[in-house]
Amino acid sequence: MPELPEVETTRRGIEPHLVGRRVDDVVLRRRELRWPIPAEIKRALIGREILATRRRAKYLLLDNALGSAIIHLGMSGVLRVLPASTAVGRHDHIDLQLDSGRVLRFTDPRRFGCLLWQAAGETHPLLAELGPEPLSDDFDGARLFRLSRGRRGPVKNFIMDQATVVGVGNIYAAESLFRAGIDPRRAAGRVSLARYQALAAAIRDILNYAIERGGTTLRDFLNPDGLPGYFEQELLVYGREGLPCRVCATALKTLRLGQRASCYCPRCQR
DNA sequence: CATCGGACCTGTTAGC
DNA sequence: TGCTAACAGGTCCGAT
Structure with missing residues (x-):
């Protein structure tokens, strides 16, 4: 479902629930998405505040002081902010539990999506060769x-x-x-x-x-x-x-x- | 290099 | 009504 407008719509929807919130836990129900979720993801996210959300191409980035979680929705991925008590479905692969009592939940039946990590100052290889943003002045x-x-x-x-x-x-x-x-x-x-x-x-x-x-x-x-x-x-x-x-x-x-x-x-x- | 096809995976729908 | 095949928003990677 997601092309750039859907990813941007998602970012705008979740941002107010994330920025300034601390991640209390990361629940990984399935590590094998398009790529395996990196082992350091919990260490990188848990106990830290989300400082900003960004979008680069169709990737969503959640920034904290250490770096950025990188999320791609693939063909069928959805991100929603829900009460922590919301029942978990078959394709609910990831939860970020927030200190607000809610969770950021990643659902993706086809599992073409991914959750990756890049340390501050680094650029993940998948983001390194991307062309310009179509809504920027670099594109014409x-x-x-x-x-x-x-x-x-x-x-x-x-x-x-x-x-x-x-x-x-x-x-x-x-x-x-x-x-x-x-x-x-x-x-x-x-x-x-x-x-x-x-x-x-x-x-x-x-x-x-x-x-x-x-x-x-x-x-x-x-x-x-x-x-x-x-x-x-x-x-x-x-x-x-x-x-x-x-x-x-x-x-x-x-x-x-x-x-x-x-x-x-x-x-x-x- | 540029280009093409296959691969990843599940759910929905069209067609028999 | 049921079964099967085709198709679906993405994109990496290897072969040509």
Whole structure:
């Protein structure tokens, strides 16, 4: 469920319950997630105050004086703040028990998510090679243009590559390409600067708007307050195969790029 | 290097 | 109604 807007929505939802709270215990019910939870995690977290929450790409970081817990939600991960007495479910893998009497609970049926640790001043290898944040000044169409020269792969794969720009997953890639009028199959190296500028603007606008709307609701995504995101109703192409394009009424098509479904308008996107 | 496919794992849904 | 297969928001890694 989580692309950048969902991760940011989660961060904003949990932050007020975490900052200034001390972690009294860390309960690990399953250590084998995408990667094993590092052995030092308890020592690093227990007894210390959470000083800040941050987001880098689709990773959430919880900072204390020693460093940062790094959480990725994978495909199906959810973080919620709950009363400590809340019954534990089958896929509730991690609890951070807080001195407020609540727990930060990580639930992840598919276990593609992770909990890692980086000491203060260090950068975890997984975070080291990431591209710029799409909502920062480091990201623009000129960068996309420059990076894409000579690339023969589809532009959709190119913008979903976290080394190009972070946070753009399958949904928002499809949506932003539609908004920019670019066929997702087009070779990345054959998109003009002007069109990359339109694409960069589309990515920025869509992500900002989706964050405002509390993320996308697909299946059971709930933000940490238990409320659904409201962006789904406004998706223009994702999941709309066969339905009329909202701009030109042509039936939308789906193709497969790099194992991922890609819905697009054969008329609006070239 | 860039690109592609497989792998990780479970739950839901479409189709027979 | 039940069973099976396909598919789902991510992304690393190894082979080509």
